[in-house]
Amino acid sequence: MATEFTPLPALAGGLLIGVAAALLLHGNGRTAGVSGIVGGLVRPLRGDGAWRVAFVAGLVLAGAVGLLFRPALIAPSPRPFGVLALAGLLVGVGTRVGGGCTSGHGVCGIGRGSRRSLAATLVFVATGMLTVTLVRLWGGLR
């Protein structure tokens, strides 16, 4: 599955993500970790839900804006439903147990110099690469 190397849009998107996370830090004193923000909604505390819902609504709004103006930027996953269900389960359990995902550990944690987040990021990138490599050697998932 070859995709084109696009360093400039990637960097531009990364800068936007950084600004968004900086806004939440300076404004609300919060880490922009998506799994943590969503996880707090699974069993919400009183008065702690509205900002989380607003953040997720913003994410979905961005998706709608993307669909409207640049539909090619959003594509479905090439994997079948059964694999997506299992993958979702693993992502849900793993981010809860590991205390963060690509945003919480990979961006915010590393950005504030946390060795713990650096370790988590190295591990999830490594097992992600291992998984993709094994799936390719297996001949793909249909």
Add this chain to the structure above:
Amino acid sequence: MTRRVARVLVAFASGTLFGLGLLVSGMTRPAKVLAFLDPFGAWDPSLAFVMAGAVGVYALAVRSQPRAPLAAPLFSLAPAPRIDRRLLLGAATFGVGWGLAGYCPGPSLVSLATGGAGVFVFVAGMLLGNFMAAAAASDAHPSPPENTEALQG
């Protein structure tokens, strides 16, 4: 405008910008994410630039952090426990799921806007997994609730 309303607006603006960043960067195209995770195949290293840009800006934001947040009384950042087995096992599990689907939490939520069945299946699994892990550990709150503690990570 109360500070509580301000916090909701800040979160909404942040989520929107965050989602636009994910779109522009290519993270909402799972094939591109899977190609990033395939260094021994047809590797597409683009997503390393996403992380470089985001970490760079955020590191500057941390250095210029005000004494208190603008719309909240305190910083409520996650505590920083040691690197332990839970952290590493959780991260390893997350990576396998990420590599299977090409979705991590942020891009999957942005992609819900498409109404595609596949991404709804993924997000349902993610919420269920989160709930199961929380129930098993009886830790109700992955990130600290609003304004309860001022922990510096």
